[in-house]
Amino acid sequence: MLAGKRILLIIGGGIAAYKTPDLIRRLRERGAEVTPVLTRAAEEFVTPLTIGAVAGVAPHRDLFDLTTEAEMGHIQLSRSADLIVVAPATADLMAKMAQGLANDLASTLLLATDTPVLIAPAMNVRMWNHPATQRNIATLKGDGVGFVGPEVGNMACGEHGPGRMSEPLGIVAAVEQALANGPLKGKHILVTSGPTHEPIDPVRYIANRSSGAQGTAIAAALAALGADVTFVTGPADVPPPAGVRVVAVQTAREMLEAVQAALPADAAVMAAAVADWRVASASDRKLKKTRDGMPALEFAENPDILAQVSQMATGRPGLVVGFAAETNDVVENATAKGKRKGCDWIMANDVSPVTGIMGGSENAVILISDAGAEEWERMGKVDVAKRLADRIAAALV
Ligand code: CTP
Secondary structure, eight states, rough: OOOOOEEEEEEEESSGGGGHHHHHHHHHHTTEEEEEOOOOGGTTTOOOOHHHHSSSSSOOOOOOOHHHHHHHHHHHHSSSSEEEEEEEOOOOHHHHHTTTSSSSSSHHHHSOOOOOOEEEEEOOOOHSHHHHHHHHHHHHTTTTEOOOOOOOEEEESOOOOEEEEHHHHHHHHHHHHHOOOTTTOOOOOEEEESBOOOOOOOOOEEESOOHHHOHHHHHHHHHTTOOOEHHHHHHHSSSTTTSSEEEESSHHOOOOOOHHHOOOOOOEEEEOOOOSSEETOOOOOOOOOOHHHOOOOOOEEEOOOOHHTTSSSSSSSEEEEEEEEEEESSSHHHHHHHHTTSSSSEEEEOOOOOGGGGTTEEEOOEEEEEEEEEEEEOEEEEHHHHHHHHHHHHHHH
């Protein structure tokens, strides 16, 4: 997928630099030509010898290196790439980029270019959350810099939260997406996926059998066509796809909030199995058999995310796709559901237990639109996703 693509990889000085030899290897496996640049601080974490050996070329290290300046000046170096990747992008490097500083080779290259830039931030969670870094992030996004990660997780410093650099394969997926010339390039598409968990008390919840497999496959298929995907997911069984912006939620109300925050979008695909009801007054302490007896659960209705997005007065996505999981009178029920909620297309399927679709790897879908009901043969969820992504791409041109 990356054959012949030239990537200038700027390696910043953070502990996550230890992942960059693997990143280089993965990029080269896919045919990319990687020109590495090391900051001074990066050399404290990974040696020029290691980087040079995996990249197949010696890394650039110094702004005032007369030999390389004579062979290829820094201006030329930054312009000859198809994409500049900064990994790890430290808080310091991001601050320099946001300010337009140019006091070493890495920052000079980043200022002296109009080549697209993709950064993979990595830093301590407090540094990430600091208002100064958040300001820089907003500035960089406004300047058109692409982001992959950071991920939420345990960090080398022993803390937990957002700040971990994305894994090499996640960065590769983002690179492929940034360089893709797919039909959905430049389109922002929102995908909801997975079940929601509605708490009863701090340890118990109400859920459903959705695995998230279909929504995940759809997000991956859209990203593969070049879309910029925001993936809002409940607690799914399958991991989220690489190369998309992941927003993890638990409840229907959190999902609605995340969807609203992610808008505007060119299209929205609501594949989540959102719980229709939540427990009206979830207990904030564990219900006890001895103290509370048999609980009588009262329910309250959850917001209908699909209906709310479909019926937005302003800023409605151009195409809204809903799902209808039915067990009987599939076309009739799904058509009525689509009309009631106001979405443009509805992907209807029969989820009766005998079909094995809920939680299985296959799906049998009927696409209902103004053009009528179109029955797709039973196929793998990945193939359903690809066909839907192609249809969305055709509809959005
Ligand atoms: N949906 C949603 N928010 C909800 C419920 C459903 O966004 N609170 C979306 C789902 O993501 C899906 C579609 O609506 O795209 C259909 O969901 P489904 O559960 O089948 O429909 P219901 O509204 O629950 O209708 P019913 O229970 O009558 O089948």
